[in-house]
Amino acid sequence: MPAASTSLFRTALQAARDAAGSQDYPQGTLYVVATPIGNLADVTLRALHVLELADAVACEDTRHTQSLLRAYGIDRKGSQLLAVHQHNEAEAAQMVVARLAQGERIAYVSDAGTPGVSDPGARLAAAVRAAGHRVLPLPGASxxxxxxxxxxxxxxxxxxxxxxxxxxxxxxxxxxxxxxxxxxxxxxxxxxxxxxxxxxxxxxxxxxxxxxxxxxxxxxxxxxxxxxxxxxxxxxxxxxxxxxxxxxxxxxxxxHPSASRDGTADEGERVLRLLLPELPVKTAVRLAAEISGAPRNALYERALQLKEADAG
Structure with a gap:
C-alpha cells in the first residue's frame, strides 16, 4: 500500500468521524468489520470510525491489518492488534470474550472482504454470542x-x-x-x-x-x-x-443457473458424448445420468447407438 494513501484518506477519516461519530457504539461488543477486497476507496465511513474507536482490533494477519490502518491514517500500537486466524481461532476467541466482559469494544477484520465468509470469524462470532455478548456487523465489500x-x-x-x-x-x-x-x-x-x-x-x-x-x-x-x-x-x-x-x-x-429441466435429455446426451470416449459405457452412462438428471435407461440406449455409429 503506498505511503501516500494516508494523506489521501485524511478527509475520509474526518468524514467518518462527522458522519458516524454521533451514532451509538455499545461497549462489550464485537464489531465484525468488512474491509476492501482490493480498492482501498471501498471502505465505509462507519468501518473507519469503528476501527479508530475500538479498544483493540482482532485480525487475521496483524502485519496486513497494521498496513491497512496506516493507509487510512489510523495509528494502532502493536499491543492493540490481536491475532485471530484460522489456526488459533478457538483459543483466541476466549481472549476476545474476556476483554468484552471488561466492557471493551473489539473490532474484527479478515485480510479482505467480509469476515466469516470463507474467512476466519465464524467461530469467533459464535463464541462471543454464546458468552452473551453482542456481535454487531458492519457491512461492506464482499x-x-x-x-x-x-x-x-x-x-x-x-x-x-x-x-x-x-x-x-x-x-x-x-x-x-x-x-x-x-x-x-x-x-x-x-x-x-x-x-x-x-x-x-x-x-x-x-x-x-x-x-x-x-x-x-x-x-x-x-x-x-x-x-x-x-x-x-x-x-x-x-x-x-x-x-x-x-x-x-x-x-x-x-x-450460471442450469438450463430448464425441459432440456434434461439434451443435456444428458451432451454429457454422454463427452464421457464416452474416455470411459466404459456403463460408467459414462451412470455419470451422465447423475450430472444431467436424464433417465439412465434412455442414456444407455443412446450410448449403444453412439458406439454403433462410431464403429460403422
Missing part, C-alpha cells in the same frame, strides 16, 4: 456479492432474479473436487465459488464437464487489472490460457 452484481443472472425458466448458492472453495484433492462438481451440476440455481491462483487451472479443467453451462469469472476484483468474463464452462481453460496474467490474482466464479 467478492461474492461483487461478482454476482456483474454476472447478470436471471432464472433459467422465468424473468425472476435468480437465487444462488454459495459453495466457497472446492476441495483441493482432484477426486473430491470432481465429486463436488458432479453434485453442483445437479444444482439448478447459480453457484458462487472462490479460488486461489495456484488452483484455478485445475478447477477450470474440472469444470469443463459442465459443457455449455455459463461461468462468469472475476479476477482481481476492484483492483487495477480487474477482469470479468463470461464463457461456457468447456471454454474456461482456453480463456485462462489465452493470456499469461489471467492465472494470477484471486478469483471468484459464478456458475
Amino acid at each position: 467478492s461474492v456479492t461483487t461478482l454476482l452484481s456483474a454476472a447478470g443472472l436471471v432464472a433459467a425458466d422465468s424473468d425472476d432474479y435468480s437465487a444462488f448458492v454459495f459453495a466457497g472453495f472446492l476441495p483441493t484433492k482432484a477426486t473430491e473436487r470432481d465429486g463436488a462438481i458432479q453434485r453442483l451440476a445437479q444444482e439448478p440455481r447459480a453457484v458462487v465459488l472462490l479460488e486461489a491462483p495456484h488452483r484455478i487451472e485445475a478447477v477450470a479443467r474440472a469444470l469443463a464437464v459442465l459443457g455449455e453451462r455459463r461461468v462468469t469469472l472475476g479476477r482481481e476484483l476492484t483492483k487495477q487489472f480487474e477482469e470479468i468474463e463470461t464463457v461456457p464452462a468447456a471454454q474456461l481453460s482456453e480463456w485462462l490460457a489465452a493470456k499469461e496474467q489471467r492465472t494470477r490474482g484471486e478469483f471468484a466464479l459464478v456458475l
